[in-house]
Amino acid sequence: MDTLVALAAMDMAAVDALIIDRMQSNVPVIPLLAEHIVSAGGKRLRPLLTVAAARAAKGEIENPVKLAAAVEFIHTATLLHDDVVDGSERRRGKVAAHLIWGSATSVLVGDFLFARSFELMVETGEMRALGILARASAVIAEGEVLQLTRAHDLNLDQATYLKIISAKTAELFAAAAEAGAVGAGADAEATAALRAYGLNLGLAFQLADDALDYGGTSEALGKNAGDDFREGKVTLPLLLAVARTKGREDAFWDRTINKGERSEDDFRRARELIIGTGSVSGTLDAAGDYADLAKAALRILPDTDWRDALEKLADFAVSRVA
Amino acid sequence: MDTLVALAAMDMAAVDALIIDRMQSNVPVIPLLAEHIVSAGGKRLRPLLTVAAARAAKGEIENPVKLAAAVEFIHTATLLHDDVVDGSERRRGKVAAHLIWGSATSVLVGDFLFARSFELMVETGEMRALGILARASAVIAEGEVLQLTRAHDLNLDQATYLKIISAKTAELFAAAAEAGAVGAGADAEATAALRAYGLNLGLAFQLADDALDYGGTSEALGKNAGDDFREGKVTLPLLLAVARTKGREDAFWDRTINKGERSEDDFRRARELIIGTGSVSGTLDAAGDYADLAKAALRILPDTDWRDALEKLADFAVSRVA
Numbered sequence: 001m002d003t004l005v006a007l008a009a010m011d012m013a014a015v016d017a018l019i020i021d022r023m024q025s026n027v028p029v030i031p032l033l034a035e036h037i038v039s040a041g042g043k044r045l046r047p048l049l050t051v052a053a054a055r056a057a058k059g060e061i062e063n064p065v066k067l068a069a070a071v072e073f074i075h076t077a078t079l080l081h082d083d084v085v086d087g088s089e090r091r092r093g094k095v096a097a098h099l100i101w102g103s104a105t106s107v108l109v110g111d112f113l114f115a116r117s118f119e120l121m122v123e124t125g126e127m128r129a130l131g132i133l134a135r136a137s138a139v140i141a142e143g144e145v146l147q148l149t150r151a152h153d154l155n156l157d158q159a160t161y162l163k164i165i166s167a168k169t170a171e172l173f174a175a176a177a178e179a180g181a182v183g184a185g186a187d188a189e190a191t192a193a194l195r196a197y198g199l200n201l202g203l204a205f206q207l208a209d210d211a212l213d214y215g216g217t218s219e220a221l222g223k224n225a226g227d228d229f230r231e232g233k234v235t236l237p238l239l240l241a242v243a244r245t246k247g248r249e250d251a252f253w254d255r256t257i258n259k260g261e262r263s264e265d266d267f268r269r270a271r272e273l274i275i276g277t278g279s280v281s282g283t284l285d286a287a288g289d290y291a292d293l294a295k296a297a298l299r300i301l302p303d304t305d306w307r308d309a310l311e312k313l314a315d316f317a318v319s320r321v322a
Numbered sequence: 323m324d325t326l327v328a329l330a331a332m333d334m335a336a337v338d339a340l341i342i343d344r345m346q347s348n349v350p351v352i353p354l355l356a357e358h359i360v361s362a363g364g365k366r367l368r369p370l371l372t373v374a375a376a377r378a379a380k381g382e383i384e385n386p387v388k389l390a391a392a393v394e395f396i397h398t399a400t401l402l403h404d405d406v407v408d409g410s411e412r413r414r415g416k417v418a419a420h421l422i423w424g425s426a427t428s429v430l431v432g433d434f435l436f437a438r439s440f441e442l443m444v445e446t447g448e449m450r451a452l453g454i455l456a457r458a459s460a461v462i463a464e465g466e467v468l469q470l471t472r473a474h475d476l477n478l479d480q481a482t483y484l485k486i487i488s489a490k491t492a493e494l495f496a497a498a499a500e501a502g503a504v505g506a507g508a509d510a511e512a513t514a515a516l517r518a519y520g521l522n523l524g525l526a527f528q529l530a531d532d533a534l535d536y537g538g539t540s541e542a543l544g545k546n547a548g549d550d551f552r553e554g555k556v557t558l559p560l561l562l563a564v565a566r567t568k569g570r571e572d573a574f575w576d577r578t579i580n581k582g583e584r585s586e587d588d589f590r591r592a593r594e595l596i597i598g599t600g601s602v603s604g605t606l607d608a609a610g611d612y613a614d615l616a617k618a619a620l621r622i623l624p625d626t627d628w629r630d631a632l633e634k635l636a637d638f639a640v641s642r643v644a
Binding site: 025026027029030077078081084085086103104105107108109111112114115116118119121122125127130131134135137138140141142144145146148149 | 347348349350351352399400403406407408425426427429430431433434436437438440441443444447449452453456457459460462463464466467468470471
């Protein structure tokens with residue numbers, strides 16, 4: 001990841017300046033709240049993908065920089081709404097915005113950033129990029145609702161779980177890369193390759209995140225480890241562990257997930273069962289497979305430092321779980 | 323209003339069909355919740371404006387129909403989020419969606435409809451209309467936040483109150499009419515006139531709504547009368563009454579609005595004071611002034627049935643308070 005970050009430093013400085021500029025408003029609480037979540041930074045992975053896709057396709061960078069800022073706004077809006085929806089307490093290593101300014105303001109500032117993202121896209125004049133990111137936004141919302149309605153359901157099959165993370169996470173990775181390629185004027189083949197890269201990278205990242213929630217530390221996550229369990233969110237590590245402890249722990253899972261009776265002791269026990277049955281490493285293996293697919297998609301692109309850095313990013317997606 | 327509704331019946335049938343088509347999703351709760359609020363209908367005023375603006379400008383109707391559906395989606399998304407933010411219990415004569423499906427789902431389905439509205443706009447290929455509606459969406463969110471932060475503040479001046487209703491209501495009326503004109507290929511003068519009509523009509527409607535909340539019935543409103551008072555929302559009728567009872571009722575207003583201690587008896591007393599001091603009729607007078615401005619803006623348009631119907635709509639905005 002460091003390689004790509006170094007390579008994209010100048011482009012990302014332009015993206016950051018644009019983000020700061022466009023989150024301004026005459027209503028004081030809007031830039032205050034936006035600052036809180038934007039300046040916490042996170043990895044800025046999605047706009048990085050947009051910029052890197054444009055560079056890897058050896059194209060124009062002016063519009064991709066705007067599209068990258070738009071992508072980050074969509075992502076930030078989604079985070080603000082998610083944290084309200086999930087009642088999460090921490091985000092990007094800080095107290096979640098809704099706990100400081102209230103849920104109402106968080107919802108509305110999310111709406112504001114979402115609208116601003118479309119204003120930025122309009123400036124590029126790139127109707128195709130607009131279509132890609134509008135569609136992605138709808139798919140993300142669908143994924144979130146699907147997760148919400150199926151979250152506490154131990155009968156969730158792995159295919160539905162993949163559908164959820166594909167929609168709520170991987171779709172924006174895919175759209176970020178695709179929009180960068182389109183904004184750069186890339187040909188159809190390169191655009192499709194970069195979209196495929198983004199989609200598989202997104203799946204790898206989300207699977208690794210879900211593994212980290214049981215196998216990692218709060219510091220590595222930037223939010224509380226164990227949040228998925230506390231919220232009764234069914235993810236792959238849990239699904240694997242439930243299957244691998246069938247007949248032995250059914251009552252425990254039924255009580256903690258289906259019935260929603262969960263203590264911190266229960267989390268520790270769940271964590272032991274999930275790690276003990278190899279379900280964290282099993283999830284990381286799946287993440288590794290998607291990282292390989294992401295790298296394979298890049299092969300048709302010209303051999304540049306950017307392509308190399310994108311390959312390394314796919315490896316990082318999985319290896320950050322030390 | 324009936325004149326315009328009759329005139330636009332065929333166009334609005336096309337808009338409705340598009341709305342139903344585009345709110346579908348493989349995630350079952352999305353069309354269910356969307357149906358609940360969309361089928362309640364409301365007045366469909368904003369998409370009606372888009373279609374009528376296109377017709378009054380004697381232009382193409384295909385793109386305006388799509389833009390009209392997009393406008394209604396933006397409006398519906400805003401209502402869903404507003405009801406969560408305000409904790410409102412009723413909407414369009416029905417139980418508010420968040421009380422049936424929960425706040426989380428309401429927020430996310432709002433996001434979904436917002437994204438779908440941009441997908442519809444992309445289909446038209448009308449970048450200018452996209453810019454108009456993206457900007458309006460940002461302004462609406464700003465207006466909502468401004469209202470949220472100043473809602474319980476009796477020191478709110480009338481200028482700030484006007485800024486709030488201009489942003490949270492009139493901007494979408496203005497953008498709806500302007501987008502219709504742009505989508506119809508209207509010239510710059512007609513487009514500006516239709517935008518001005520929409521803006522002033524929106525102000526007239528909102529002022530009349532705020533008057534109705536004290537001077538009307540729940541049936542006429544489609545939501546509970548008195549909701550503004552119950553939420554401690556400072557609107558023009560209240561501001562006028564506070565000014566007109568200065569020295570006599572300061573303690574009452576301070577307790578009920580600034581301190582937020584409100585009973586149903588307090589609402590009845592506030593209502594008496596507001597009506598008794600002529601503050602409802604004062605608000606309606608202001609609404610009438612904006613309705614006149616709306617009608618004046620139409621003068622440069624060709625003399626058609628559509629222009630006549632838009633004039634009548636401006637009168638209706640104020641007269642619906644029987």
